[in-house]
Amino acid sequence: MTVTIFDQVRQIASDVFVVPVESIEANSSPDTIEAWDSMTHLNLVLALEERFHLHLLPEEMESMRSVGRIAALFESKLSRDTWT
Numbered sequence: 001m002t003v004t005i006f007d008q009v010r011q012i013a014s015d016v017f018v019v020p021v022e023s024i025e026a027n028s029s030p031d032t033i034e035a036w037d038s039m040t041h042l043n044l045v046l047a048l049e050e051r052f053h054l055h056l057l058p059e060e061m062e063s064m065r066s067v068g069r070i071a072a073l074f075e076s077k078l079s080r081d082t083w084t
C-alpha cells in the first residue's frame with residue numbers, strides 16, 4: 001500500500017497539533033483545529049520541510065491555510081524537483 005503525500009501531511013499535522021489523525025481532513029484549517037496558531041504553524045512548516053527535504057518560501061508558508069492546500073503544495077514541489 002502506497003502512502004500518499006496527503007496521508008503524510010495529515011499524520012504530521014496530527015503530530016504537531018496533537019489531535020487524532022482521523023480528525024484531520026483536507027479542509028482542516030486554523031478555523032477548525034483549535035491548536036493551529038502561528039507557533040504551531042511554524043512547527044508544522046519545519047516538520048514538513050524536514051520530512052520532504054524541501055525548503056519553503058515565505059509566500060508558500062503563508063499559503064498553507066488548509067491540510068489539502070498543504071498536500072497540494074508539496075505534491076507540486078515534489079513533482080517539479082523530480083524533473084529538475
